[in-house]
Amino acid sequence: MAGSLEGITILDLSQHLASHMATLVLAEQGADVIKIEPPGGDPLRQVEPGYFIRNRSKRSVTLDLNHPEQRDTLLKLLGRADVVVESFGRDHMARLGLDYETLRDRFPALVYCSVNGYGDDHPWRNRPMHDALVAARMGLYFDQPGDYINPEKDAPVYLYCQFPSYATSFTISIGILAALRVRLHSGAGQAVECALHDGMMLITPLMWMWADNPTPTFAARTQLRAPYRPWLYECADGKWLHRMQTARGNVMAIAKLLGIDLPPGVTRERLMANVEQRKWFEQAEIAAFKTRPRDEWLKLLREIDVPVEAVLPTEEAFFVPQARANEVVAEIDDPKRGRVVQMGIPFRFSKTPGAIKSLAPEPGEHTREIVNSLNPPADNRAIAKALKPRPLRHPLFDTVLIDFGHYAAGPFGPMLLSDLGAHVIKVETIEGEGMRQPFQPFFISQRGKRAIAVDLKSEEGREIAYKLVARADIVHHNQRPGVAERLKIDYATLSRIKPDLIYTHVPAYGTHGPQCHEGGYDQLFQAMCGMEYMGGGEGNDPVWNRYGPVDMCAATLSVIATLMALYHRDRTGEGQFVDTSLLNAGLYVNSDAFVTDRKDVRRRATMDRTQTGISADYRFYAASTGWIFVAALFDGQWRQMCEVIGKPQLAERYRTHYDRVDRRYELAAIIEPIFKTRTAQQWFESLDAAGVPCEIINKGYWERWLLDPWSILTKRVVEYYEKETQSRLRMMGEKIRFSRTPEFVQGPPPRLGEDTQEILHELGYNAAQRKELRERNIVTWPDKVA
Numbered sequence: 001m002a003g004s005l006e007g008i009t010i011l012d013l014s015q016h017l018a019s020h021m022a023t024l025v026l027a028e029q030g031a032d033v034i035k036i037e038p039p040g041g042d043p044l045r046q047v048e049p050g051y052f053i054r055n056r057s058k059r060s061v062t063l064d065l066n067h068p069e070q071r072d073t074l075l076k077l078l079g080r081a082d083v084v085v086e087s088f089g090r091d092h093m094a095r096l097g098l099d100y101e102t103l104r105d106r107f108p109a110l111v112y113c114s115v116n117g118y119g120d121d122h123p124w125r126n127r128p129m130h131d132a133l134v135a136a137r138m139g140l141y142f143d144q145p146g147d148y149i150n151p152e153k154d155a156p157v158y159l160y161c162q163f164p165s166y167a168t169s170f171t172i173s174i175g176i177l178a179a180l181r182v183r184l185h186s187g188a189g190q191a192v193e194c195a196l197h198d199g200m201m202l203i204t205p206l207m208w209m210w211a212d213n214p215t216p217t218f219a220a221r222t223q224l225r226a227p228y229r230p231w232l233y234e235c236a237d238g239k240w241l242h243r244m245q246t247a248r249g250n251v252m253a254i255a256k257l258l259g260i261d262l263p264p265g266v267t268r269e270r271l272m273a274n275v276e277q278r279k280w281f282e283q284a285e286i287a288a289f290k291t292r293p294r295d296e297w298l299k300l301l302r303e304i305d306v307p308v309e310a311v312l313p314t315e316e317a318f319f320v321p322q323a324r325a326n327e328v329v330a331e332i333d334d335p336k337r338g339r340v341v342q343m344g345i346p347f348r349f350s351k352t353p354g355a356i357k358s359l360a361p362e363p364g365e366h367t368r369e370i371v372n373s374l375n376p377p378a379d380n381r382a383i384a385k386a387l388k389p390r391p392l393r394h395p396l397f398d399t400v401l402i403d404f405g406h407y408a409a410g411p412f413g414p415m416l417l418s419d420l421g422a423h424v425i426k427v428e429t430i431e432g433e434g435m436r437q438p439f440q441p442f443f444i445s446q447r448g449k450r451a452i453a454v455d456l457k458s459e460e461g462r463e464i465a466y467k468l469v470a471r472a473d474i475v476h477h478n479q480r481p482g483v484a485e486r487l488k489i490d491y492a493t494l495s496r497i498k499p500d501l502i503y504t505h506v507p508a509y510g511t512h513g514p515q516c517h518e519g520g521y522d523q524l525f526q527a528m529c530g531m532e533y534m535g536g537g538e539g540n541d542p543v544w545n546r547y548g549p550v551d552m553c554a555a556t557l558s559v560i561a562t563l564m565a566l567y568h569r570d571r572t573g574e575g576q577f578v579d580t581s582l583l584n585a586g587l588y589v590n591s592d593a594f595v596t597d598r599k600d601v602r603r604r605a606t607m608d609r610t611q612t613g614i615s616a617d618y619r620f621y622a623a624s625t626g627w628i629f630v631a632a633l634f635d636g637q638w639r640q641m642c643e644v645i646g647k648p649q650l651a652e653r654y655r656t657h658y659d660r661v662d663r664r665y666e667l668a669a670i671i672e673p674i675f676k677t678r679t680a681q682q683w684f685e686s687l688d689a690a691g692v693p694c695e696i697i698n699k700g701y702w703e704r705w706l707l708d709p710w711s712i713l714t715k716r717v718v719e720y721y722e723k724e725t726q727s728r729l730r731m732m733g734e735k736i737r738f739s740r741t742p743e744f745v746q747g748p749p750p751r752l753g754e755d756t757q758e759i760l761h762e763l764g765y766n767a768a769q770r771k772e773l774r775e776r777n778i779v780t781w782p783d784k785v786a
Contacts, residue, residue, distance in 0.1 A: 003030025003354035004568035008180065010034070011077055012058070013065075014087035015042050017131065017165040018196065019115045020054040021591065022172035023085060027057040028345050029354040029564055031083075034370060035060045036074065041363030047633050047657045049602045050592030052334070053342050055360040061371070062364030065096055074098070076374045078107055082183075083176055087115040087129065100191040100739075110189040111179040115172060119195040119737065121714060128631070128693040131162040132618065134196040136629040138164075139701030141620070143207070144546065156620060156627055156697045160534045160607045163549060166589045168199030170556040175736040177563035178395035178420055182741050184570055185390045193737035198716060201732040202416075202556055205444040206408065206548045208702040213727035217439060230523065230544045232311065232532065233289035233297075240311035240542050241294050242527035243301055251281065253304045258288035307519050311542045314530030314593035317586070318342075325513025328584045330356055334596075341595040346584040347561040348511075351576035352568050394421025394741050399566070401425070401474040402465075403449065404489060406433040408548065409522070409582060410478030410506055411445040412555035417474075417562065418448035419734065419743045425468060425759065426451045430780040432752045441548075443722065444731055445555075448746035452760075453753030453780045456487045460778045467763045469494050469501065473569075474562060478506040481516045491577045500575040502565045506558045510581045520582050522551040529586025530593060537607040554585035605661045608668075616660045616667035617641065620697055626680030631693040633657055640690045645674050706730045720748040753781035 008031040012023045027033040035042070035058050045051050061077075063070040078084060086093055093099040093114075100112040114120075117129035127137065135141060140163070141156035175192035183189055201208070211218055231243050245251065251271055255262055260281065262271070271277050289297060294310060301308040312320075318329045318341045330344035345354055392398065399422045403414040411426065418424040426449045428436075435442040452468075455461040469475060475494055477484065484490040484505075491503040505511055508520020523544060526532050531549070532542035557580045565578050592604045605614040613619020613629075617638050620629040632641040638660070639651040647670065654660050654667060675683060680696045687694045707730070711717035718733035734743040756779050760770050773779045 002352070003028070004349070004352040004564040006030035008032070008083065009081045010083040010085065010176075011036055011074075011081045012085045014085050014115055015044055016087040016115055016129065017044075017048070017054065017162060018168035018194075018199070019085050019087055019113075019172055020044075020051075021166065021169035021588075022176070024054050024057065025169075025173055025346070025560065026176065028356055029352065033058040034077070034081075034366070035361065036065075036077075037062050037363050039064050043634060045363070048592065049604050050594065052337070052360040053591055053594060056332075057357040058361060059366040059370065060361035060364055061367045063367075065098070071096065071098070073371060073374070075106075077370070078103065078110065080374075081107075081110065082180065083111040083113060085113045085115065085172070085176075089116055089125075089129075090114070090120050104189070104191075108189060109183060109187060111176060111183060111192060112189065113172060113176055113179075113192045113194065115168065116193070116195050118197040119714075120193060122195070122197065123710075124197070127695070129196060130631045130693055131165040131196065132158075132613070132629055132631050133693055133695040134164045134200065135159060136620065136695040136697045137701070138197065138200060138705075139698035140164075140200070140204075141627075141629075141697050142699040143702070144543075155622075157543075157611045158537075158607060158613050158620065159545070160537075160614075161531055161545070161549070161589050163203045163547075163589070164196040164200045166553065167202040167556075168194055168196045170202060170553070170560065171199045171736050173560045174416070174420075174556075174563065175738070177560065177567060178736075178741070179738065181563070181567055181570060182392050182395050184567065185392055188740060190741065191737075191739040194735075198735045201716075201735055203547050203549050203552050204702070205552070205732045206440050207546065208706065208732070209440050209443065210703065210706040210730040211722075211727045232527075232542055232544060233286060234541070235289050235294040235297055236291055237293040239294040240527075240532075241289070241297060241301075242309055242311055242523055242532065242542075242544075244307040244521045244523060254285070254301075254306060255281070257300055257304060258285060260284045260288060302518075307521055307524060309524040309527045311527045311532050312530060313533050314587065314590040315341075315595045317529045317590075318593075318595060320528065322509050322513045322515040323583060323587065325516075326510040326581060326584055328587050332356065332359065334359060337594075337601045338596045338598040342593075343587050343591045346557055346588045347578065347580035349561070349565060349576055349578055351574055352564070392421075392741055394744060395738070396420040396422035396566075397741075399423065399474065400472045401476055402427060402468050402472045404475065404477035404479065404484070405506070406478065407435050407551075408441040408445050409508070409551040409554045410476070411449075412552060413504070413506065413558040413562070414476050415445050415448060416556065416559045417476075418746055421741075421744065422474075424449040425472075425755075426750065427456070427465060427468070428453045428752065430455055430753070430777060436752060443729060443749055446749035447718075447720075447731075449750060450755040450759065451750035451753060452756045454756070455778050456489065458778050460773060460776075462488055464760070464763065464779070465489055466494075466497055468759075469497050472498065472501065473566070474502045474504065476504045476506070476558065476562065478508075480519065481507055481511050495575065495577075498575070500569055500573055502562060502569060502575050503577050504558050504562045504565070505577070505579045506554055506581060507579075508582045510583060511579045522548045522582065525550040525582045525586035528583065530590045531586065534590075534607060537611045538609045540609055540611070543611075549589065550582050550586050553589055554580060554582045557585050557588065602658065608664055610668075614661060614664075615657065616654070616664045616671060617657060618660075619664075621672060621675035621683075623675050623680040623683055624678055627697040628675070628680040628683050628687075629695050629697055630687065637692055641687065641692045644686050644690050644692065645671065647671070647674070715743075715745075718745045722748055723751055751782050753779065756781040 010033045013036045023033045118124040144157040171194040401424045403426045405411045414424045430453045509515040535543040561578045617632040632638045642651040715734045719730045
């Protein structure tokens with residue numbers, strides 16, 4: 001079987017980056033994705049240079065859904081489809097008679113996925129569903145560090161990567177796969193709703209968290225806007241690197257390498273604790289790194305075990321040997337664009353590898369072929385009837401997962417699967433993992449799990465792990481390649497115990513290749529994959545994204561891959577090895593980047609040097625008070641914007657979106673002074689009334705969202721009592737709305753070994769055996785559970 005979704009048909013009516021990325025991933029795992037486009041094609045074709053990447057491996061039909069006959073054609077297609085995806089909202093689809101409530105009785109096995117801005121139950125449900133506008137309204141642009149020359153200035157900073165959309169592409173994929181699994185066992189379809197507002201919570205949970213009794217570390221992390229340069233350095237050749245701080249590669253070794261003379265008696269701890277000395281050391285580092293070219297520093301830093309990466313544009317990351325080893329880079333001959341180097345498939349499967357099937361279709365390229373196939377009608381959903389009906393309360397209610405991961409990028413994935421109902425057992429050393437402290441990454445990555453603390457280096461400890469695996473469906477971890485083999489919990493070993501096991505591995509660099517054994521951090525892949533380079537703005541220094549987006553994206557990619565493998569196992573009984581990586585995730589969220597030798601091919605726009613956006617029609621402007629983001633990408637919207645600001649002649653002079661990209665500074669000189677004549681609220685009212693997509697940029701939204709009773713009521717935010725800090729915590733809750741089988745948060749993160757005794761009892765160990773194992777430090781548990 002080429003892919004785990006062979007035989008599944010998806011109708012993609014949507015016009016959004018998030019859904020296009022999700023259906024791309026599903027298409028290249030075997031699903032037949034049919035794009036339903038209006039006459040003339042999807043409008044995004046005109047403004048997104050990377051459209052051809054996100055829509056490859058699909059087929060296209062053009063239909064005018066306002067025309068009754070063509071709407072009937074869509075209904076015939078729905079009779080053969082397993083999934084439909086739309087991004088127009090309930091009201092619009094109801095006017096066409098294509099909303100879920102209208103279709104569910106006629107197509108009871110259909111999975112109906114709606115993609116919107118904030119959710120149909122949200123007070124903002126009618127606001128525009130646009131990446132930048134959602135980010136503005138959510139306050140993301142006030143959270144991001146940017147201008148290092150004046151880091152304290154109270155101004156927003158544009159996020160170049162479209163994080164709300166990419167995060168929501170994950171929730172769409174997860175929602176569809178979870179609903180398909182439910183249907184496989186019950187025969188029933190359901191509605192799935194994915195909002196950019198809710199999807200964004202997958203990127204921000206390390207920062208967006210509230211405690212009524214915060215520790216100093218907790219408080220510092222949530223309030224940090226990074227008014228410092230986080231280990232980013234310019235070298236003698238003008239190129240930049242990003243180095244990390246670890247125990248093995250500490251500041252003392254770096255000081256020696258750089259030739260920095262530390263004051264007598266200064267230790268690493270004293271240096272880090274003294275703000276003035278730390279600033280002095282930072283300035284000394286900045287000067288020292290400018291004495292040699294980057295390649296020399298990369299070699300020297302790696303020799304003393306300091307994790308480090310070059311800051312690269314995404315286009316250069318395609319040629320990094322490790323990216324090629326991961327098979328996450330594709331080279332495709334395109335008659336319009338030449339030989340194009342681009343993002344490939346972001347995960348690998350040992351049994352169902354999937355494939356890039358075709359170039360992106362032209363609008364309506366397959367209309368005749370697909371419409372002709374509708375006669376005679378056929379039911380293509382035999383898969384839904386293949387299994388004996390077995391209702392599931394939650395998508396993974398019957399699934400057991402063993403989590404051997406640590407830090408954030410590993411455990412966050414099993415946590416998301418726990419929210420879908422999986423029974424997750426965290427296996428931890430008896431000392432506890434490095435993130436086990438009153439610290440946000442641990443809180444958000446470990447909730448909803450049971451915990452056993454066991455020494456896997458001992459024979460008895462491994463035997464306990466093997467008994468757990470024998471009862472499990474999935475094993476998940478992010479250890480460096482070689483670690484699992486040394487502990488004897490690798491796929492080869494565990495699959496002999498459980499032949500149908502799904503084994504998901506999420507290392508930093510990949511499971512093989514020249515850098516696979518190196519330790520990796522979120523920031524290093526922000527550097528390597530283009531986020532920092534592109535996030536600085538034209539001609540500026542690179543910028544670090546403070547949310548840890550690569551960690552979160554890698555973990556979530558692993559969830560999608562695990563669900564695909566589980567769906568395949570449910571259908572065939574066959575387990576397999578699955579892997580992705582932080583490197584793959586970094587390239588995924590830069591999917592609009594590509595390389596071709598054709599000079600006439602439009603590339604993606606860079607961010608402007610003022611860090612406000614990418615073009616005059618897609619950026620924020622300072623008003624007399626406040627800031628407003630405008631997203632007037634399409635010509636009609638641009639004309640209306642020009643009318644509102646009193647400059648209608650600009651609509652003729654700068655007719656296309658690309659005119660407004662290429663001449664953005666020229667236009668800014670005209671438009672910026674105009675916006676400063678009125679408040680952001682006044683501009684919002686005028687522009688919004690004229691149909692120009694816009695939003696005022698919120699500040700501090702995340703705290704209001706966490707404390708709003710409505711957020712708790714709708715389960716978007718979850719609250720629990722954290723035993724270690726004796727504090728109430730609020731954090732991200734449910735991200736996806738299922739009409740039949742909802743998500744649910746299974747509880748706070750466990751204390752070290754909190755469930756050890758109970759789990760050992762379930763495995764057949766009596767009280768005397770449990771006591772002996774604890775006395776010999778094979779296992780541990782707290783003396784008293786709070």
